Amino acid sequence: MSLDLATTRRIAKLARIGLEDNELEATRQKLNGILGWIDQLAEVDVTGVPPMVGTETETLRQREDKVTDGNCRDALLACAPETSGPFYTVPKVVE
Amino acid sequence: MLTGLTLTQARAGLAARKFSARELAQAHLDAIGRLNTALNAYITVLPEQDVLASADAADARYAAGTAGLMDGLPIGVKDLFCTKGVRTTAASKMLENFVPPYESTVTANLLNAGAVFLGKTNLDEFAMGSANMSSAFGPTTNPWTRKGDESTALVPGGSSGGSSAAVAAGLALAATGTDTGGSIRQPAAYCGIVGLKPTYGRCSRWGTIAFASSLDQAGPMTRSVADAGLMLEAMAGFDAKDSTSSNRPVPEFHKAVGKSVKGLRVGIPTEYRAPGLPADVVAMWEQGIAWLKAAGCEVVDVSLPHTRHGLTTYYIIAPAECSSNLARYDGIRFGLRKDAPTLDGVYEATRAAGFGQEVRNRILMGTYVLSAGYYDAYYLKAQKVRTLIKRDFEQAFENVDVLLTPTAPSAAFAQGENMDDPVQMYLNDIFTVPASMAGVPALSVPVGLNGVGLPLGLQVIGKHFDEETVLSIGGALEAAAGFTHKPSVHAGAGA
Numbered sequence: 019m020s021l022d023l024a025t026t027r028r029i030a031k032l033a034r035i036g037l038e039d040n041e042l043e044a045t046r047q048k049l050n051g052i053l054g055w056i057d058q059l060a061e062v063d064v065t066g067v068p069p070m071v072g073t074e075t076e077t078l079r080q081r082e083d084k085v086t087d088g089n090c091r092d093a094l095l096a097c098a099p100e101t102s103g104p105f106y107t108v109p110k111v112v113e
Numbered sequence: 114m115l116t117g118l119t120l121t122q123a124r125a126g127l128a129a130r131k132f133s134a135r136e137l138a139q140a141h142l143d144a145i146g147r148l149n150t151a152l153n154a155y156i157t158v159l160p161e162q163d164v165l166a167s168a169d170a171a172d173a174r175y176a177a178g179t180a181g182l183m184d185g186l187p188i189g190v191k192d193l194f195c196t197k198g199v200r201t202t203a204a205s206k207m208l209e210n211f212v213p214p215y216e217s218t219v220t221a222n223l224l225n226a227g228a229v230f231l232g233k234t235n236l237d238e239f240a241m242g243s244a245n246m247s248s249a250f251g252p253t254t255n256p257w258t259r260k261g262d263e264s265t266a267l268v269p270g271g272s273s274g275g276s277s278a279a280v281a282a283g284l285a286l287a288a289t290g291t292d293t294g295g296s297i298r299q300p301a302a303y304c305g306i307v308g309l310k311p312t313y314g315r316c317s318r319w320g321t322i323a324f325a326s327s328l329d330q331a332g333p334m335t336r337s338v339a340d341a342g343l344m345l346e347a348m349a350g351f352d353a354k355d356s357t358s359s360n361r362p363v364p365e366f367h368k369a370v371g372k373s374v375k376g377l378r379v380g381i382p383t384e385y386r387a388p389g390l391p392a393d394v395v396a397m398w399e400q401g402i403a404w405l406k407a408a409g410c411e412v413v414d415v416s417l418p419h420t421r422h423g424l425t426t427y428y429i430i431a432p433a434e435c436s437s438n439l440a441r442y443d444g445i446r447f448g449l450r451k452d453a454p455t456l457d458g459v460y461e462a463t464r465a466a467g468f469g470q471e472v473r474n475r476i477l478m479g480t481y482v483l484s485a486g487y488y489d490a491y492y493l494k495a496q497k498v499r500t501l502i503k504r505d506f507e508q509a510f511e512n513v514d515v516l517l518t519p520t521a522p523s524a525a526f527a528q529g530e531n532m533d534d535p536v537q538m539y540l541n542d543i544f545t546v547p548a549s550m551a552g553v554p555a556l557s558v559p560v561g562l563n564g565v566g567l568p569l570g571l572q573v574i575g576k577h578f579d580e581e582t583v584l585s586i587g588g589a590l591e592a593a594a595g596f597t598h599k600p601s602v603h604a605g606a607g608a
Contacts, residue, residue, distance in 0.1 A: 021481070033436060033480040034443070035473055036461030048474055048535060049481065055536045056425045056491070062498050069496030070503055072327045075314045075552055075577055076359055093214035099450035106445055111456050
């Protein structure tokens with residue numbers, strides 16, 4: 019499958035990576051090269067083969083439904099690039 | 114020479130009080146002071162007083178007779194493990210100033226065992242790379258050079274390239290690494306040291322910055338196979354905070370080294386005899402086969418028919434998981450932030466500024482293979498092929514105890530080589546990726562030098578949770594090879 023510029027722009031948007039117009043074509047070429055190589059997989063017959071999810075060495079566990087962590091608001095907020103009181107800040111979303 | 118010891122030797126020296134943990138730590142801090150500018154193996158070196166304080170605490174435990182498994186042993190920590198109060202960057206601008214408020218389980222286990230941390234070692238950005246060239250803090254240089262061409266700087270491999278360079282050059286007795294598709298084994302081979310990727314689930318992933326969660330696994334990078342066993346023992350263990358952590362008991366791994374390998378069956382995967390494999394790599398492989406036969410192993414050919422699809426499958430699954438994992442870097446709760454007038458604008462500007470080229474490309478590739486209309490053709494297909502790859506190993510292990518292969522298709526290459534074509538770079542992982550896909554343990558052991566004096570490694574792959582047999586075979590290879598070569602840059606040189 020060949021990747022076009024519009025699709026490259028769309029996946030950059032989905033991934034929330036702001037690419038300049040002049041970076042789009044170079045990115046498209048790099049990804050297209052990798053995709054051309056990956057297309058070899060088309061020749062593998064996977065009829066009736068289940069997908070492998072994780073490495074399936076352990077089964078998922080359940081634990082007691084109780085709080086085991088928390089009360090670390092200040093430590094977490096200390097990592098934030100911008101805060102206001104006990105809150106993270108973002109640009110105004112609702113106009 | 115305190116910087117040239119194995120963990121096992123240093124542990125014995127400390128226990129016998131031949132030298133103190135403080136002397137051992139100081140020798141390493143001095144070596145880092147002299148050589149780290151040239152090698153760039155560490156992104157962050159811990160403050161001298163902190164290192165010496167941990168060493169003093171270790172000395173006190175030796176005096177009290179309460180020393181742990183790794184007590185007083187100075188090691189490097191790949192800068193992908195969160196360390197409480199110590200900057201953890203993942204070699205990315207995104208986390209340039211990130212100081213975690215918590216400790217990863219693996220590093221907590223090592224601290225509990227008494228290890229002394231020297232600093233945080235360099236890596237490819239977010240562990241994505243095979244050359245340590247994508248670090249936002251500059252590349253690490255391999256302490257080894259080609260004979261007759263000493264001025265050409267070589268890569269240490271990647272992604273755990275700072276760890277492998279530090280251990281090879283005497284800037285740490287050992288170091289932690291992480292391996293997603295070969296990131297412990299390939300740099301170990303390129304730098305002439307031992308690297309062990311344990312079975313998926315052996316070491317907790319909690320607090321290790323995630324790249325591809327179904328593949329990521331922490332492991333030791335050391336100077337001997339017994340050291341790898343010792344350090345894995347300290348790192349491994351059940352952790353309720355990682356849903357994929359195994360609750361099997363942790364054996365005394367180091368005791369597996371030195372055990373007789375007589376009668377063990379060693380499989381040689383015919384598909385790994387790739388056309389174009391360099392003659393020196395083939396010769397080393399043949400030598401390894403001969404050594405194991407001489408040690409009493411039975412060597413048989415086996416087939417892993419889906420080998421050639423390992424890499425392509427990996428380069429769908431790993432980017433897919435990476436795009437999902439790295440969605441968290443949005444500039445809001447931690448890490449870099451670039452301001453913009455809208456919320457989406459903040460995300461886009463932050464992620465464009467914070468991620469390097471390779472990381473961006475992998476996120477985009479992952480986003481593509483997971484996006485509507487392509488998910489079945491790429492991601493689901495790759496997961497099915499992964500099942501076939503895992504079955505290949507399970508079938509092979511019905512007849513053999515371990516597999517023996519080269520670790521990498523070449524010795525270390527020059528900085529700047531293989532940079533234009535990502536597929537060319539990815540081919541470095543051709544022999545390491547399949548074991549990662551299957552989740553089985555694999556070890557790289559240095560066994561010799563090629564024609565220009567660069568180390569080559571052999572890989573021993575074992576059954577799920579059978580690191581012990583892998584270590585026994587690795588120990589036999591190590592004993593036969595007697596690899597004692599030193600790189601041109603190391604702490605003991607000219608001293």
